[in-house]
Structures are given as structure tokens and as C-alpha cells.
Amino acid sequence: MRQVYLDYSATTPVKEDVLKEMIPYFTENFGNPSSLYTIGAASKEAIEKARTQVAKLIHAQEKELFFTSSGTEADNWAVLGAADTLKAKGNHIITTKIEHHAMLHSCEYLEKHGYEVTYLDVKPDGRVDPEALKAAITDKTILISIMFVNNEIGTVEPIKELAAIAKERGILFHTDAVQALGNVPIDVKDLGVDLMSISAHKIYGPKGIGALYIRKGVKLSNFIHGGGQESKKRAGTENLPGIVGFGKAAELAGENLDSHVAKISGLRDYFIDQITSKIENVTVNGSREFRHPGNANLTFEFIEGEAMLLYLDLRGIAVSTGSACSSASLSPSHVLSAIGVPVENIHGSLRFTVGDFTTKEDLDYVVTELVEVVNKLRNISSISKT
Amino acid sequence: MRQVYLDYSATTPVKEDVLKEMIPYFTENFGNPSSLYTIGAASKEAIEKARTQVAKLIHAQEKELFFTSSGTEADNWAVLGAADTLKAKGNHIITTKIEHHAMLHSCEYLEKHGYEVTYLDVKPDGRVDPEALKAAITDKTILISIMFVNNEIGTVEPIKELAAIAKERGILFHTDAVQALGNVPIDVKDLGVDLMSISAHKIYGPKGIGALYIRKGVKLSNFIHGGGQESKKRAGTENLPGIVGFGKAAELAGENLDSHVAKISGLRDYFIDQITSKIENVTVNGSREFRHPGNANLTFEFIEGEAMLLYLDLRGIAVSTGSACSSASLSPSHVLSAIGVPVENIHGSLRFTVGDFTTKEDLDYVVTELVEVVNKLRNISSISKT
Amino acid sequence: MAMYNDKVMDHFMNPHNVGELENADGSGTYGSPVCGDMMKIDIKVEDDVIKDAKFKTFGCGSAIASSSVATDMIIGLTVDEALAVTNKQIINELGGLPAIKIHCSVLADHAIKSAIYDYAQKNGKSYKGLEGFDPDADEDDHHDSCEVE
Amino acid sequence: MAMYNDKVMDHFMNPHNVGELENADGSGTYGSPVCGDMMKIDIKVEDDVIKDAKFKTFGCGSAIASSSVATDMIIGLTVDEALAVTNKQIINELGGLPAIKIHCSVLADHAIKSAIYDYAQKNGKSYKGLEGFDPDADEDDHHDSCEVE
């Protein structure tokens, strides 16, 4: 059976070239980067090389980049660190209703510790209204955190414009760019952001390694305390092979950015066209214009996402859903809720994300199978009109 | 030139069998463990298998074990999480002067946030006096954190006895067992600890993966907030290959514990005998009896550690030093200070740690070279009597 | 797909008794699309025995499997026996469900009761097993659990 | 060992002028074992020219390399020229030192001054380059930096 992975936004396989770079750092070149002797210094050099590679992808300086264990840790560090650093200045944070849980749950933690958080609504296309941001700012606002690209509906936010608003008011600006990295061009200087989170496993690098960009001059409390690693800003023996892998993946992502975007957006558009022409009562969620090149978030009315997901899985196809039934909390996607998708439609939503290993044949196969699956489930469904 | 790595306490190479288990999880079996489809579920299973393997090594239940990105993160989580959870009960924490920086700097962070920390002295052999612990406890004490095995001098602390004191007073007890894992038998139930930190890269597993044992029933605030990973207790896409590697390394460590300890303690004792018989004015730092099986921490009087370390490195030998000159902060080892080693002797201290790949021939080579290095440096030294 | 066992997957992939009965003797709907699960069961009753049953379900894998196995179970039972079927029995018949999915079997159990209730109403019958059963009140209950769980 | 450049490593591995001079004309010690670095320099002076210099150093790689290169540098210089040697020149001669190791070159520069100071004291000479130089006061300074840096 054909295996088609269409969940590249969840995670990506590590590319062979990336893994090849990593391997020696497990066994031969395993020295602790903090050690003075030769194999320690070699590890340190490997880390600095990777830092250069990753910094280049976002147009940052090397010393503005700090490796973390994930995008999640980078998000936590940014918001909890800023809250701690700036608590004398104020206790108000602004973010959006469509952030990743790494941001939302960090904010909820802060709300229990004396901070106030405004969760901005977004427009029906998933974009933040700059006027809404302006209106939410108070004298007590110390941090604005708005994601670059949404992980569910792929919406690209107007970060440059939003960061400019923050800058005008002298407020720190963070963006979660985990889904943006490798999928949209990123220039931290041009964007004018102060803090930015990224993660390797979304760009064909390994899981368990991320980074926080901290603009030169920005003060931020440490989040993980201990040894002097990462210029004394992030403690813990470095995930050496992980960092090396992140570096190589970033290098490849930089080299391939244009062709990657062209390829996957072409495939994604073809896929949406096929689906919407072959299946009725399908809607595309989120902006078509400002969108992650590989993302297709679709609602199939009258049927439920987990059932679709499992039927597709039986056909070798991997996708994800915003359905409540598939989540541990049984709550429907907060992102689809925020853009006003009715709850019954959220149950019927699937996210397809196309990636570097996707072929047109894969998508043709998925279309055929999906038509069958949707028909079968609508046939079973108690609310289907067909 | 012979290459002899004698810094196994700093980090260990990943064993081939461990790496072999990890490899497929980078490329083929790369599914996100949170995903419902087959390759996601397979990743989830791999994580649960690893959890079983690691839990077994410390005699914990699977659901008491939570993967983190390092021993450092586990230490931070334990102490910052406990401080947050129990702040209504008190603001006093007891630890020791010889803890790892992961604990000390976390405690310093808490001191800046309204907590009070007692740093217990240790006896000249490096062990905590249980009476001193009893005397330090106040009505406000909410956490006692004492490391199991010290990373510099290898001292094994009387954790069972210390944990019993905590239990009697109803105080949470954490131990940093990063250096203990795989080097001393660990049974969390028998020890009676509530929280325990461990790390993979000290037992021939990969860097960038650790775990926190949280005894069933113990409440602890989350440290990294976000997705529902690790039973909603530790967010972030799991470091899948890292976890798999930790599992395999733990399995091997369990199988080999006795032979590992017998072998490396034999080699270590041989090494100390050789050195002390061939070089004058050498002292062994820390308890000989209660000691990490591979650790030899020695002071070579009249000469400085960084210089020795570099000379040895030129001869292919990797060791570490407590000398101030080799640390980024230029401050001498806080551990050697705490056991009363005079500062000029701390400068002359080297830590040798023997591991699974060390041979007697390696040590004979090191002894020969070390005699030469010490002679040469003492000859240069301005304070040498010889 | 370690989530569901083989039996559940079997019923989910090839559900039995899918559809509607023309001239059903009783028909019950339970759940709501807002909750992500809604089940409709039609029954045919002769001499107080359930001769046939069909279902339509909007819901997850376990909701569909529960519907399938529940309709299988009640066909051939007397109405009283059918009313005695618990969601626990449905789960047992399926060989177990993930804890978080238990509520989907409650759904099947309630839909059966609703269908029998409808049958009883239409035919002026009363059953011990229906005492205290109010399809609308329960609907609220379920709604609650859809928010809370 | 990317920490030190090749020149530093050369001087560290094979330091020049190690030892003590019998009947030295001047001898200076600087630093303290507590700080982890202590340097002793002996000089031989003829016609106001430094004819020979030897050192003994307790300290790190860069302290030893600095001692080696510093003694090399002053041999053949007049006393005034030797006094003008700065730690910056020592660092330049070494092709650079890591930032954190700069203080080890300060050490060499001070030890030279101390040795010349001793020579001046013994021979009733005075040099412009020694104005304001107090070996003991400086010792305190260095002690400070040993704590602070």
C-alpha cells in the first residue's frame, strides 16, 4: 500500500544529509562542549558552526541565537523570561487566541501569578487586525507575542506591521516562528522583532532541539539555570548532535527555500482544487493569500475528523484533525473556533500539510481515497443530507 | 598516539547498540507521538517502551517518570516546581554547598524571588551530616534537595537516611542522581525520595535527554507549558530518538551494573595506587569509601590544572580540572572549597573518571605521561619545592 | 493505530446495520453535532421482540463501532432485555474502549432507550426499564459531559 | 584545543628561559598561588642592558606562554625599553590571547617591572618607567582581579 505522509506541520522526517552530519557526534566526536581538551573543543566548534547556519536562515547574528530543547521551551523562555525581567514595568501581556498551546498555557500560568493577558481575536481569515493590537495596549503592557504562521490553518500574520506598533510604544515583541521557519523568508532585522522561537523538527531536522533569537541588547531572565552553556543564558549539557542537525537542516532550508515553497504550494493548490471539485460541502479554512505554502485545512461537513483520520490511516495516509474527538481534552480546535468555524464543522476538519517528499501521485492517491472515505462516512452519518 | 578519555563524568560516548536503536526514529519512524495515525502511535509506543526501560533502572513505576531535555532541566523543574507548588506552605529550601550548578543557580534564582535557601556544609570527606540537616529544618521548609553522587569528587551521600529525615518532617525530598545513575544501585522506593533527576548522556546514552522521577501522589507545578505531552506534565514535541536512546542505555546500564562497577572501580583503584606511588605530593580529594566507582579526584601540588590538562591533551589524554583558570568565571571549584581544600591546591586538582571503554593499558599510558607532565610543570613552577 | 483494539476496528471499518428502517416502529436520536457525536437508531418490533435495528451515526471511530455492536446486540432481544443493555456491556462486547472514549458507548445505550421510548409512546406501552428516562433531560446531561470530559 | 593559537601553544609546550639565574641582578615575583598564578622573573643586567632573563611560573597555559615570550622580549633590551614593554605587546607577540586570559599577560608585565624594581633598589638607580610602581600595592590589585574576573 502506498504510504502518504501529509502532516509535515506536525513534524518532518530528518533528511539523510542531516542525519549523516549528526552521526559522528554521538560516538566519536562526543566530547562535552564545555571541556577544554581537543574533543571538547571540537564539539564546541561544531555548535558554533551550527549556530552560524541557523542564524543565517533568519538573518540574525550568531550571538543572538540560543539553542533550546524545543520550540515550546523557546516560547516559554520568551514569555516567562520577559514577564520576570519586566515585572517592575508592568504586568500586562498581549497575545492572540490562535497561538500554539506553548504560548497559551504559558500565559495561563502567568495569569495565575499576577499577570494579565489579553488574547486578541483574529479576523475570519485568521489574521490579527493591527488596530485591535493598538487598542489593546495599555501602560502596563510589557510584551506582545504574536505567532508568525499558524500551525493549524497556516495563516501568515503581518508581523512586520505588528512589531512596528510594539516598537513605537517601546514594548518587547516576540513571535513564534516555528511554522514559519523554512516556509517563509525570515529576516529578523527587517521584521523588527525582539524575540523569536524556532524549532528544528519542522524543517527536516531532529526533534528535541529549538532556539530562541534574542535581539542584541534585549534583557531576558534565564529560564533554565545551571552551567555556563550558551553564553550563560541557557544551562544544560548541549544536545550536540541535535544542534549539529539543526544547523545542517537550516542550511538546506536556506538553500532550498524558493524551490521548496514553489513546489509545495503548487502541490497544495492542486490538491485543494481536486478535493473541492470532487467532493461537495467542503470549505477551506483560513486565508488563501497569506498562507503557509504546504497547508490545506479543510472542513468536510456532516462527518467527524477522527473517523476520517482513521479511515485514511488504514489507507496509508497520515493527516491531522481539529476535531474534539481526537484531542485528549475532547475540546475542538481553539484556532478554528477563533476564526468562527461552527463547532460541528470543526469536528469535520482535516489538516493536510504537503512537504518535500510529497509527489503529485501521492496526492492523486489521497484524492481518490478521500472521496471514498467521505462518501462512506457521510453514508453512515446521522446528519448527512446526502 | 593513544587516545585516552578519562572524563566519563563529563559525558560518555553513545554506545553502538544505543545508536542503532535510535537511528530509525530519525528517518522512517519519525511520526509525532501525539498523532493518532499509525506512525504516530508507533512513536508513542517507542516512548513508552523507553519509559519502562528507564523506570526499571531506578525501580519506579512508568507513570512516575517524565522525560526532560536534560538533568539540568529536571533539577530546575524539581526545585522551581516545588517552590511554586508549595509557596503557601513556606519559602525555605535546604540544599548543600556541593550541588551541581543546575541546583545552585536555580536556588539563587529563587532567592531573588522571595525564597530562603540554606546551603549545608559538608564534612571533609564530602558527606552531608544528617544532624546538620535536622538542625537546618524550619517550619517554613518546603523542599530538601541533596545530590546522590557528587560530580567532582564522586562522594555518595547517605540519601536514604536524609530522605527519612525529610519524610519524618513531612518535607518533600529531591535528589540529583545524574552521577549516580548506572554507577550505584538505585531503588526510589527503598530510598524514599519524592523527586529524582537523571540524565542519559552520563550512561552512554545521548545528550539532550533526561528525566524527572515524580513519586506517585506528589504534586508539582509544570515547568515547561504547552501541549499535552508526558501526561500533560512536560510540554514540547518529544525528543523521540533521544528517548529511545535513553531507554536502551538504561537497559544496558541495568544489565551491566555489577560488572561495570567492579571493572571501573578496580581500574580506578589501580590508577590511584600507581599515581600516588609514582608522584609525590599528591592527595586524593573526597571519601574513599563512599565514592563513585570511576572517580579519582587528585590534587597535584605546586602546579596548575589547566596547564596539566592541556599538556595531557597534547598526549591524547582527556581529563578535567577544578582549577579556577579553566572555568569561565575564573572561580575555583565550589565543591573542593566546600570540603576544605586550600585554594592553591584546588588549582592543582584533576578529575579522572574511568568508564566502560577504559583499559589497564590506557591507565598505564596515562600514568607514564602524567609523571612526565607533573615533573615538567613542577620544574617550571615558581612555588614548587622540587 | 494502537488506540482501538481489533474488534473495535472491525466494527468501525465495516459497521453492521447502517441505515434507516422504512416504517420503523421506534426511532431515537441522541447526542448533538455540536458535541461531535449524534446517533440515530431505528427499530422494528414484533411481539415485543426487536426484529431489526439500523443506525446512523455522526461521530468518532468508537461512536460508530459502538453503534454497530449495540444494534447487533439488541436484534433478537425482547424490549425488556434490550432496555437492560448497559454501556458497560457494549464496551465488553467491543473488548474494551480507551477511557476517554467511554462516553461514545453511553451514547449508543441512550439512543437505544430513546428508540424504545418512541416505540412505547407510539404504542401506549410502558416498560420498567424506561422508568425515569427522559430523552430530553438526558440530552442535556450528555451536553454537559461533552463540555466537561 | 582551539582555545590558544599555535604561537601560544608553542611557548606553552616549550617555554623559553625557564629557570632561575644564579646571582641575579634583579628578581621579582608577582601574583599569588591563591589566585592560581604566580610568576618569578630573574634578570641579569649589564650596562643597563638586560643580558639574560629566566622565569618560573605557577599558572595556566597562557601564564606560562606569557612568561616565556616576555622573557624572550626583554633579553637584549635596555632597562628603559624593557620597562616600556606592555601587556598588550606581550599579547601581540603571542598573536592574541582569549579575552578571559588577558590578565595572565598583565602578570608577566608586572613581574618584569618587579624584577627591574629590585635591580633599581639594589643598585640605587631610578627609571622613569618605575614611577608610581609599587609591587605590593599592585599585588593587591591583582588579587582583586583574581576574585572579580
Ligand SMILES: Cc1ncc(COP(=O)(O)O)c(C=O)c1O
Ligand atoms: C506554532 C508552533 N509553536 C510551537 C510549537 C512547539 O515546538 P516544539 O514541537 O519544538 O516543542 C509548534 C509545534 O509543535 C508549533 O507549530
Ligand SMILES: Cc1ncc(COP(=O)(O)O)c(C=O)c1O
Ligand atoms: C550532578 C549533576 N547534576 C546535573 C547535571 C546536569 O545534567 P545535564 O548535563 O543533563 O544537563 C550534571 C552533569 O552535567 C551532573 O553531574
Ligand code: FES
Ligand atoms: S464521538 Fe467524539 S469522542 Fe467519540
Ligand code: FES
Ligand atoms: S593563571 Fe589563572 S587564568 Fe591564567
